[in-house]
Structure formats: structure tokens, C-alpha cells
Amino acid sequence: MEFELLPLIGSPEELRSLNDAQLEQVAVEIREKLCEIVSDRPAHFASNLGVVELCLALHLTFDFSKDRLIWDTGHQIYPHKLITGRFHEFNTIRRKGGLMGYPHPGESDYDLFMTGHAGASVSTALGLRAGDDLVHPEEGRRSVAVIGDGALPSGVVFEAFNNAAELDKNFLVILNDNKMGICPRVGGLAKYLDHARVAPFYNGLKKDISWLLNKVPFVGEPTKEMLGGIKDAVRNFVHGGRLFEELGFRYIGPVDGHDLKSLREYLEMVKDVKGPVLLHVFTEKGRGFKFAEKDPVAFHTPAPFCRSDDDEEGVQFLKKPASRAYTDAVSDAIHAAMERDARVCVLTAAMCEGNKLQKIRADFPNRFFDVGICEGHAVAFAGGMAKAGMRPIVDIYSTFLQRSYDHIFQEVALQNLPVTFCLDRAGVVGADGPTHHGAYDNTYMRSFPNIVVMAPGDEQDVVPMLDLALSHPGPTSIRYPKTNVATVGRTSTQIELGRSEVYRWGEDGMFVAFGVQFIDCVKAAELLKAEGIDVGVINARFLRPLDTEVIFKAIESSGFVITVEESTLNGGFGSAVLEAANDAGLDTRNVRRVGLPDRFVDVAERAEQLAEVGLDIAGLAKTARALHQARAGVAVGHPS
Structure with a gap:
């Protein structure tokens, strides 16, 4: 398709000169550009197709060069990027050195926060409004949060709603209701929104049903309670947004999120309303691409595909199905454990598909719990289940488990309860970038007493490590990467609590790997051996408790020791080794740590990210080679 209008839009201001037909053409071109990108690389797709008209209506109604806009979550940012001056760079998205697949303030002033997690939009947009009232009171800046129905149940959202009602700021929340998160939404709020979607339109700015209630005859004191009941019943019938009104918001909707003209009218109506307003917009995830409409889960972040000339034949995916990943290995191990032990159950936070738990959900529906995007609740819930005698597994991405930090402390570690944490996507994650890297779990999990912290060195370690976790009387954590x-x-x-595996001892030096870099350490050692440098490899397996017997032997008897971890060096595995050695009075001048540096690692392919920080085979060999040469230089009297 030839793009006629989209390349000409350097800023949202230029949208305002277009007529209705041209705006509809822009919407078509945005969807075509999204299809073009996804034909080339994995990218968030269905969610972006669903917000095209909403994005256009927002930028036509507000001036976000000064007004404030927060997208929650940020993976639905693509249409916004295309009309805020980034069309000509758009082919670089999710590639090294290119545009990020989430909002990025470094790319554009229209992006205010780098939002990769769900639920914070209402808080940050409210904070922007409160801050602007103090710093820029004369400018009258407006503030808008766009939040999806999948993110709505997050506890922080309701904390923000509660505060917004108290502050009574002029503030707009748009509820983008597409009946989906990544997977179909779950829980009581999902049922409530289903009711609201089919309720008649309700405008909270008007006297809603007073004309009807005035027709109810008042015949005496005993009828007062009945009248109150009738009022409540009629209000509930007339609109489905009473929950939000009770929370202090004026509710308007539901409205069609794909009717651009109507959307603009509603936004114009509410943009200057006093106090907090919630506009309920229903959209269709995957809108405009038939196959994404039919299966928005599969097309959330699909593999690259090409479209058939025959529209009925569907799409042809360009890559072969993905090879077996650690996520698959852990999911299979969990399934096997659930077959053996009726006490084992699994909890996830709106990530059934991402954590490959579909078969578990199908085979063990009574022991599978998807709590929605509510990680803190998931951990506290698991604590309750463990206290009742179950063996819960909390299966959550490392980056998202951070949201439950206090509950890991209070409801699990402090109680010393047998909850097993399976931390998927630990380490760098490629094109999702810094919002999604699982960089910090080594540091935050090892800080709590009672928790056993483990990482498999390869696939062979996965099943016995999970079995150990499920037989352990206290909390455990297992991290594994997206590869x-x-x-x-x-x-x-055998895997024994707190015991490492010595793969091979080396006279010149030792790699001590915590996690699947064990595999690359073995390959790096083979490269070095061909150069005459004898480097051994230890598969550490445990960060807590640390195998000090083996690691101290390496420090005392080897020329150098390199600790290796795919996590931040600050407070991680290498730090634990140095702390333990220092406590034991060892000389650690021959110890070097390799891991993620004290900065955020930018978007790139996973292999590129590992190479950038020296965690690939070549980087590990280079570090060992430099240490060996330095020691050789000292040995012959040269400066190190």
C-alpha cells in the first residue's frame, strides 16, 4: 500500500486540517503500517489495531504538546508514535538503536513516562495534574489517562481513584474496554464491565433519572425506604457505571471506540468538566485485521507473517514454530508435579499464554488461578494457600514480580511458608527492552531471610530443581531466561540444597556461573583451552544458600575466579560471593564479576544485549583471557 497522508503528519496539529474522509484514510494507513511492521518482526499488534480511532480522537481534541497523556500499558503506543513525528523512523521499532515498543521520553516530548507495566497511569496522570496546578496554574493543562480493562483491577488503580475523588481535580480517565488483557480478562470487575458494556448510554453530567423518579408517588413515611430502593434499582438498570460514580467519578458511556466522529464529540464534551471524569470506551482488540479480531491472543505479539492474496486463506507465518524454551520446560515440570501431588497449584497474573500454562489451565482448572494484573494479591493469596496446606507455585515474569515485593516479605518470607516462585524472563529479554528485563530478582530475592534462591544451569537442572522446591519446607525461587x-x-x-556442581576444575582460573550462562561458560572454556588457558567451570545452582565450600576453594586455589550472572551486579550473585569471602577473611583480588551493569540495557536482540555487556561466549572468554594475561604479566615482573 502507498502511504499518502501518514508520511505528511509531522505532529498532531496537522491532523486538524484534514476532513472526515481523510481522517478515516489516516486510520486505514495506520493499520496498514502496523501490518507492515509485524510482517517483519514480532511486535505488539492486536492491542494497537484496537486504539487507532481513540488515538486520533484524543490528539484532535487535546493539545498534548502541553496537555498530558499517559497510555496504560504502553504497548498500545504505536498509533501515537506514528502521528507524533515518528513515521519515518517507525521501521526501526524494537530494533537496536531504533524506536522503543513502549513510550520513551527520549524519543518525543509527547511521551511522558516509559510505561511497560500496567496500572500506574491514573496515579501518574493525577500527579501530573496536581503538579501542573502548582507549577503551571496559568496554562490550564489538562490530564488524560488511558487505561485498559485488563489493567483496571490493579490495586494501585483504586488507590488512585480514591485519592482523585478526594482531590477533586479536573482529570479524565478513559477506560479502554476491549474485554481483553493479553488473555481474556478475569474476575469480578470483568463481569461488572460486561454488564456496563450492554447497559444503555449514561451521561453522568446530566440529571440522569430524576424525571422518572419524580413520577413515583410519595404516600407516607413507610414508603421512604421503598423509594430509596427504587432509586437504586432504576439507576443500576439505566447505567452500568455506578461503581465509578460511587468512587467519586462522573461516568459517561459506554461509547463506541471506533466511531471517530462520535468519540471526538464526547471528548469535547468532557475535556473541561470540573472534577474527575471516567469515559468508558469499548473497542475491539485486533480491529481492522480479520484474523486478529478472531484470535487477539495469538495476534497480541505474533511472529512475523505475510498475508495471503486470498483473504480467506489467512496468514502464513514466516518463521518456524519457536524451539522449546525454558518457559516450556518449567511449564511441563509444573504439570508433571501437579499430576503427582494434589497439593500443588499454580498462580499467574494475566500471563497464562506467556508462561505457557494453557495445558495446566485445561487439565487442572481447580488448581489453576489467574488473578489478573494483581501480582501483590497473587503472592499474598499464595501465602494463604500455603498456610492452608497447599504447595502453591507463583509463576510470574521477573519484572512483574517486583510489583509484589512487600508481599514476598510479609506474607511469605516472614511466615516461612512453602511458596515456590518461578521467575520467567529472568535476565535480558530482547526487544521489549528495559521495562521488561528481569534484571533485579537476584538482588531483591536474596535480601529476604528464609528464601532459597536457585537458577538452573541448563535444561537438565529444571525438573530436579522444581522437585526440590516443592519438597522444601520454606519459600523458594527459581529464575530462568527468555531463551x-x-x-x-x-x-x-543430583541437586542438593546449597550444593553447586563442579563441571570441570581449571588450573588457571574458574568460571562460577549462576544460571544458564553455565552453558556459555563451558563453551568459552573450550575456546580458551585451545589457546592453552585452562579455565574450569562451576554450575553454582544456588545463590542462597551459597556453596561456600566449593567457591572458597576456587578463590583460594585458582589464578582467577569470574562470577557470571544474567542480572544486575548490584547486590547480585557476584556480590554474595564477595560478601561471603570477605566475611571469611579471604583475599578476593582475583575475583571479577560479570553481569548486567549499573544502567538500563536498551532495546536490541537478546544476543546483541548479552554481547554488549560481555555475557556472550566471546565476552566471557575475553574477560578470562585478560585476567590470565594480567597474572602472567605479574609473574614475570610486568605491570598487571
């Missing part, structure tokens, strides 16, 4: 499984050829060894 395909691999196995180091060796005789199978």
Missing part, C-alpha cells in the same frame, strides 16, 4: 533450552553433556547429578 531456548540447551543442555551441557555430562553425567546427571
Whole structure:
């Protein structure tokens, strides 16, 4: 398709010169550009197709060069990027050095926060409004939060609603209701929104049903309670937004999120209303692409595909199905454990598909719990289940588990309860970038007493490690990355609590790997051996408790020791080794740490990110080679 209008839009201001037919053409071109991008690389797709008209209506109604706009979550930012001066860079999205797949203030002044997690939009938009009232009172800046129905149940959203009602700021929340998160939404709020979607339109700015209530005869004191009941019943019948009105918002809707003209009218109506307003907009995830409309879960972040000339034939995915990943290995291990032990259950936070738990959900529906985007609740809920005698597994991405930090402390570690945490996407995650890297769990999990912290060195470690976790009387944590499984050829060894595996001892130096970098350490050691440098490898397996016996031996007897972890070096595995060695009075001048540096790692392919921070085979070999050469220089009297 030839893009006629979209390349000409350098800023949202230029949208205002277009007529209705041209605006509809812009919407068509945005969807075509989204299809073009996804034909080339994995990218968030269905969610962006669903907000095209909403994005256009917002930028036509407000001036976000000074007004405030927060998208929650940020993966639905693509149409916004296309009309805020980034069309000509758009082909770089989710690639090294290119545009980020989430909002990025470094790219544009129209992006205010780098939002990759769900639920914070109402808080930050309210904070922007309160701050602007103090800093820029003369400018009358407006503030808008767009939040999806999947993010709505997050506890922080209701904390913000509560505060917004108290502050009574002029403030607009748009509820983008597409009946989906990544997967179909769940829970009581989902049922409530289903009711609201089919309720008649309600305008909270008008005297809603007073004309009807005035027709109810008042015949005496005993009828007062009945009249109150009738009022409540009629209000509930007339509109489905009473919950939001009770929270202090004026509710308007539901309205069609794909009727651009109507959307603009409603936004014009509410943009200067006093006090907090919630506009309920219903959209269709995958809108405008038939196959994404039919299966928005599969097309949330699809593999690259090409469209058939025959529209009925569907799409042809350009890549072969993904190889078996650590996510698959852990999911299979959980399924097997649930078959053996009726006490084992699994909890996830709106990530059934991402954590490959579909078969578990189908085979064990009574022991599978999807709590929605409510990670803190998931952990506290698991604590209650463990206290009742179950063996709950909390299966959540590392980056999202951060949201439950206090509950890991209070409801699990402090109580010493047997909850198993499976931390998917630990380490760098490629194109999702810094909002999604699982960089910090080594640091935050090891800080709590009672928690056993583990990481498999390869696929061979996964099943016995999970079995150990499920038999342990206290809390445990297992981290694993977003990559395909691999196995180091060796005789199978048992996994014992707090014991590492010595793969091979080296006279010149030792790699001590915590996690699947064990595999790359073995390959780096093979490269070095060909150069005459003898470097051994230890598969640490445990960060807490640390195998000090083996690691101290390496520090005391090897020329150098390199600790390796795919997590931040601040407070991580290498720090734990240095702390323990210092407490034991060891000389640690021969210890070097390799891991993620004290900065956010930008968007790139996972392999590029690992190479950038020295965690690939070549980088590990380079570090070992430099340490060996430095020691050789000292040995012959040269400066190190």
C-alpha cells in the first residue's frame, strides 16, 4: 500500500486540517503500517489495531504538546508514535538503536513516562495534574489517562481513584474496554464491565433519572425506604457505571471506540468538566485485521507473517514454530508435579499464554488461578494457600514480580511458608527492552531471610530443581531466561540444597556461573583451552544458600575466579560471593564479576544485549583471557 497522508503528519496539529474522509484514510494507513511492521518482526499488534480511532480522537481534541497523556500499558503506543513525528523512523521499532515498543521520553516530548507495566497511569496522570496546578496554574493543562480493562483491577488503580475523588481535580480517565488483557480478562470487575458494556448510554453530567423518579408517588413515611430502593434499582438498570460514580467519578458511556466522529464529540464534551471524569470506551482488540479480531491472543505479539492474496486463506507465518524454551520446560515440570501431588497449584497474573500454562489451565482448572494484573494479591493469596496446606507455585515474569515485593516479605518470607516462585524472563529479554528485563530478582530475592534462591544451569537442572522446591519446607525461587533450552553433556547429578556442581576444575582460573550462562561458560572454556588457558567451570545452582565450600576453594586455589550472572551486579550473585569471602577473611583480588551493569540495557536482540555487556561466549572468554594475561604479566615482573 502507498502511504499518502501518514508520511505528511509531522505532529498532531496537522491532523486538524484534514476532513472526515481523510481522517478515516489516516486510520486505514495506520493499520496498514502496523501490518507492515509485524510482517517483519514480532511486535505488539492486536492491542494497537484496537486504539487507532481513540488515538486520533484524543490528539484532535487535546493539545498534548502541553496537555498530558499517559497510555496504560504502553504497548498500545504505536498509533501515537506514528502521528507524533515518528513515521519515518517507525521501521526501526524494537530494533537496536531504533524506536522503543513502549513510550520513551527520549524519543518525543509527547511521551511522558516509559510505561511497560500496567496500572500506574491514573496515579501518574493525577500527579501530573496536581503538579501542573502548582507549577503551571496559568496554562490550564489538562490530564488524560488511558487505561485498559485488563489493567483496571490493579490495586494501585483504586488507590488512585480514591485519592482523585478526594482531590477533586479536573482529570479524565478513559477506560479502554476491549474485554481483553493479553488473555481474556478475569474476575469480578470483568463481569461488572460486561454488564456496563450492554447497559444503555449514561451521561453522568446530566440529571440522569430524576424525571422518572419524580413520577413515583410519595404516600407516607413507610414508603421512604421503598423509594430509596427504587432509586437504586432504576439507576443500576439505566447505567452500568455506578461503581465509578460511587468512587467519586462522573461516568459517561459506554461509547463506541471506533466511531471517530462520535468519540471526538464526547471528548469535547468532557475535556473541561470540573472534577474527575471516567469515559468508558469499548473497542475491539485486533480491529481492522480479520484474523486478529478472531484470535487477539495469538495476534497480541505474533511472529512475523505475510498475508495471503486470498483473504480467506489467512496468514502464513514466516518463521518456524519457536524451539522449546525454558518457559516450556518449567511449564511441563509444573504439570508433571501437579499430576503427582494434589497439593500443588499454580498462580499467574494475566500471563497464562506467556508462561505457557494453557495445558495446566485445561487439565487442572481447580488448581489453576489467574488473578489478573494483581501480582501483590497473587503472592499474598499464595501465602494463604500455603498456610492452608497447599504447595502453591507463583509463576510470574521477573519484572512483574517486583510489583509484589512487600508481599514476598510479609506474607511469605516472614511466615516461612512453602511458596515456590518461578521467575520467567529472568535476565535480558530482547526487544521489549528495559521495562521488561528481569534484571533485579537476584538482588531483591536474596535480601529476604528464609528464601532459597536457585537458577538452573541448563535444561537438565529444571525438573530436579522444581522437585526440590516443592519438597522444601520454606519459600523458594527459581529464575530462568527468555531463551531456548540447551543442555551441557555430562553425567546427571543430583541437586542438593546449597550444593553447586563442579563441571570441570581449571588450573588457571574458574568460571562460577549462576544460571544458564553455565552453558556459555563451558563453551568459552573450550575456546580458551585451545589457546592453552585452562579455565574450569562451576554450575553454582544456588545463590542462597551459597556453596561456600566449593567457591572458597576456587578463590583460594585458582589464578582467577569470574562470577557470571544474567542480572544486575548490584547486590547480585557476584556480590554474595564477595560478601561471603570477605566475611571469611579471604583475599578476593582475583575475583571479577560479570553481569548486567549499573544502567538500563536498551532495546536490541537478546544476543546483541548479552554481547554488549560481555555475557556472550566471546565476552566471557575475553574477560578470562585478560585476567590470565594480567597474572602472567605479574609473574614475570610486568605491570598487571
